[in-house]
Amino acid sequence: MSSKINHHHQNDKTNGQIFPQPCPHLADFHARNGTKPFRAIQDCLHIKPPGGRAAIRRDSSEVPRCGVCGDSSCPRLYACMACAAVSCHVPPHSSHVAIHATKTSSACSHEIAVDVDRAELFCCACRDQVYDRDFDAAVVLAHTTSIIQSSKPENLRKRRRIDYRPWSPDLRERSLMVNNASPIDSMSSSNGDLPRGLRGLNNLGNTCFMNSVLQALFHTPPLRNYFLSDRHNRYYCQSKNGVRLCLACDLDTMFSAIFCGDRMPYSPAKFLYSWWRHASNLASYEQQDAHEFFISMLDGIHEKVEKDQHKPRSQGNGDCCIAHRVFSGILRSDVMCMACGFTSTTFDPCVDFSLDLEPNQGSSMKTSSTKSNHSCNCEADGMNSSQNCGISTLMGCLDRFTRPERLGSDQKFFCQQCQVRQESLKQMSIRKLPLVSCFHIKRFEHSSVRKMSRKVDRYLQFPLSLDMAPYLSSSILRSRFGNRFFPFDGDESNTLNEPSSEFELFAVVTHTGKLDAGHYVTYLRLSNKWYKCDDAWITEVNENTVRAAQGYMMFYVQKMLYYKASEKQGTS
Amino acid sequence: MRNSVNRPPTPDAVEDQEKEPTLQEIINIKMIESGEKEKLMELLRERLVECGWKDEMKALCRAYIKKKGTNNVTVDDLVHVITPKGRASIPDSIKTELLLRIRAFLASAAL
Numbered sequence: 001m002s003s004k005i006n007h008h009h010q011n012d013k014t015n016g017q018i019f020p021q022p023c024p025h026l027a028d029f030h031a032r033n034g035t036k037p038f039r040a041i042q043d044c045l046h047i048k049p050p051g052g053r054a055a056i057r058r059d060s061s062e063v064p065r066c067g068v069c070g071d072s073s074c075p076r077l078y079a080c081m082a083c084a085a086v087s088c089h090v091p092p093h094s095s096h097v098a099i100h101a102t103k104t105s106s107a108c109s110h111e112i113a114v115d116v117d118r119a120e121l122f123c124c125a126c127r128d129q130v131y132d133r134d135f136d137a138a139v140v141l142a143h144t145t146s147i148i149q150s151s152k153p154e155n156l157r158k159r160r161r162i163d164y165r166p167w168s169p170d171l172r173e174r175s176l177m178v179n180n181a182s183p184i185d186s187m188s189s190s191n192g193d194l195p196r197g198l199r200g201l202n203n204l205g206n207t208c209f210m211n212s213v214l215q216a217l218f219h220t221p222p223l224r225n226y227f228l229s230d231r232h233n234r235y236y237c238q239s240k241n242g243v244r245l246c247l248a249c250d251l252d253t254m255f256s257a258i259f260c261g262d263r264m265p266y267s268p269a270k271f272l273y274s275w276w277r278h279a280s281n282l283a284s285y286e287q288q289d290a291h292e293f294f295i296s297m298l299d300g301i302h303e304k305v306e307k308d309q310h311k312p313r314s315q316g317n318g319d320c321c322i323a324h325r326v327f328s329g330i331l332r333s334d335v336m337c338m339a340c341g342f343t344s345t346t347f348d349p350c351v352d353f354s355l356d357l358e359p360n361q362g363s364s365m366k367t368s369s370t371k372s373n374h375s376c377n378c379e380a381d382g383m384n385s386s387q388n389c390g391i392s393t394l395m396g397c398l399d400r401f402t403r404p405e406r407l408g409s410d411q412k413f414f415c416q417q418c419q420v421r422q423e424s425l426k427q428m429s430i431r432k433l434p435l436v437s438c439f440h441i442k443r444f445e446h447s448s449v450r451k452m453s454r455k456v457d458r459y460l461q462f463p464l465s466l467d468m469a470p471y472l473s474s475s476i477l478r479s480r481f482g483n484r485f486f487p488f489d490g491d492e493s494n495t496l497n498e499p500s501s502e503f504e505l506f507a508v509v510t511h512t513g514k515l516d517a518g519h520y521v522t523y524l525r526l527s528n529k530w531y532k533c534d535d536a537w538i539t540e541v542n543e544n545t546v547r548a549a550q551g552y553m554m555f556y557v558q559k560m561l562y563y564k565a566s567e568k569q570g571t572s
Numbered sequence: 573m574r575n576s577v578n579r580p581p582t583p584d585a586v587e588d589q590e591k592e593p594t595l596q597e598i599i600n601i602k603m604i605e606s607g608e609k610e611k612l613m614e615l616l617r618e619r620l621v622e623c624g625w626k627d628e629m630k631a632l633c634r635a636y637i638k639k640k641g642t643n644n645v646t647v648d649d650l651v652h653v654i655t656p657k658g659r660a661s662i663p664d665s666i667k668t669e670l671l672l673r674i675r676a677f678l679a680s681a682a683l
Contacts, residue, residue, distance in 0.1 A: 091651070122647075127648055128648070
């Protein structure tokens with residue numbers, strides 16, 4: 001999908017809000033009728049209590065009907081702003097309002113009308129809806145005064161919600177609960193202070209890659225909540241689909257086992273077997289890559305769900321399955337032609353962020369400056385920002401990930417405008433943040449040129465709290481164009497609906513050793529304490545131990561989910 | 573019906589202007605006056621949102637606008653394109669529910 005970032009904007013921008021230009025007839029109406037042309041309509045704006053819909057009525061019991069044909073059941077009736085004559089509009093059959101519009105008089109033009117049921121402006125000459133700031137302001141004003149004046153509680157109560165009624169169980173319900181539930185006893189105090197949900201995983205033969213990722217997933221708040229609240233019921237799923245391969249069911253089994261309170265290490269043998277069947281190319285007792293396992297597992301969960309639905313759903317929205325709902329974000333890639341400036345943009349869903357470690361520290365030691373200070377573009381020569389004394393940081397890697405990169409002369413990109421291959425500048429940014437961000441550090445370099453692989457052991461500093469705002473598309477683009485607002489492709493990017501950009505670290509998967517002989521360990525953060533999960537051994541560790549560890553995969557969850565979920569065990 | 577000598581006089585041009593309201597119109601007016609139409613509209617809106625119909629229509633509109641270009645589409649275009657698809661995709665349960673409500677209203681209004 002490519003779009004032209006047009007400098008001749010058809011839309012007017014004020015205060016960051018897109019406002020379409022008025023049609024000539026609306027502009028004319030404004031000109032003729034002074035500063036507050038819609039004042040008269042305010043008296044006729046009636047807000048209907050149930051839904052708060054604005055309608056135009058002269059008195060509240062008026063039944064509007066078309067002045068020409070007398071029809072009152074037509075779905076679209078318009079009242080002329082000039083003379084209040086109501087007409088119907090039923091394209092393509094008849095449009096009495098259009099006929100009315102042709103009536104011109106010297107005093108006023110009859111081209112602008114308002115929909116009586118929706119309070120929206122319509123230009124009869126252009127035959128299209130038009131928008132006006134003053135009119136919208138009048139409607140909003142009518143809304144707010146109606147809410148204040150109305151004494152009926154119905155207005156304040158949101159529709160579609162039942163009234164709150166306190167409930168306490170009767171005898172039958174009480175016995176049902178007692179018979180089918182087991183109380184959460186205070187295991188935390190009796191069992192060596194380990195919180196609920198911590199259980200070692202036996203190594204079944206070089207399966208530390210799997211154990212480490214599983215431990216991180218067991219404590220991924222949205223995923224944990226999904227399975228523990230029985231959203232995927234393994235009994236129902238298997239009875240529906242027969243004995244079929246379902247990684248989600250096996251995961252559900254494991255969640256139940258991990259959180260049941262038993263402290264003996266668990267052997268995820270069934271899950272391993274299922275995963276081997278899913279990813280048969282990786283089925284062996286050799287050491288595998290934890291990140292590869294992670295991706296393969298998400299894919300396995302997704303695959304099962306997709307077979308059930310008839311409608312394919314986009315991964316970027318996370319509608320398809322829980323794995324994507326939790327981990328899926330959208331990346332934006334802009335490629336800008338160096339010759340003419342034409343930019344081509346694509347959006348791709350992603351389930352994690354694979355970051356390169358910065359190359360040699362010693363050569364490029366620049367003063368650190370954060371992303372938000374950059375106001376001009378073309379940093380292609382690479383200002384490696386936020387490098388303090390040569391230590392790589394996660395923010396540094398993210399800076400590197402989102403900085404503009406010059407595609408070399410051997411990678412010329414075909415420019416739509418120039419119609420030739422040109423040198424271009426590529427920049428990545430994050431269009432939509434996932435609920436849980438997994439950062440994968442590319443520590444294993446496989447060079448096909450030199451026919452060798454090596455591991456990069458360089459230490460990476462990672463924060464406990466991370467603000468992803470500077471890496472969002474909005475920030476990146478703003479800095480490229482100098483803080484100007486312009487419309488984004490695709491849809492209404494409503495920042496009110498966007499989740500926040502603050503994240504909290506909750507799991508770190510570390511790797512020690514060599515490329516072919518190494519060991520994965522996971523550090524989990526629960527109630528602000530750190531626990532080391534080394535296969536079957538779980539121990540509490542100091543925060544500094546974690547900070548000093550060699551991070552390979554870091555899991556961050558959105559701050560609002562973190563506080564709600566993990567602050568107090570047993571209450572979430 | 574037998575033709576009676578006492579049949580009413582044939583309407584002439586003058587009376588044509590005041591057409592007798594059709595049954596449909598009478599029902600419509602009665603429903604609006606009693607507030608039933610408003611309630612039914614709200615009920616219908618609620619049901620259509622719940623079953624995802626509104627989102628489907630919204631997606632259709634977006635797709636159409638994307639195809640045509642934001643500045644080449646009018647509201648009439650959209651209505652014209654969406655209406656047949658919209659009418660066809662309303663779930664039967666909603667139709668049934670509303671018909672029952674209307675029928676109940678008619679019974680109570682003694683029409």
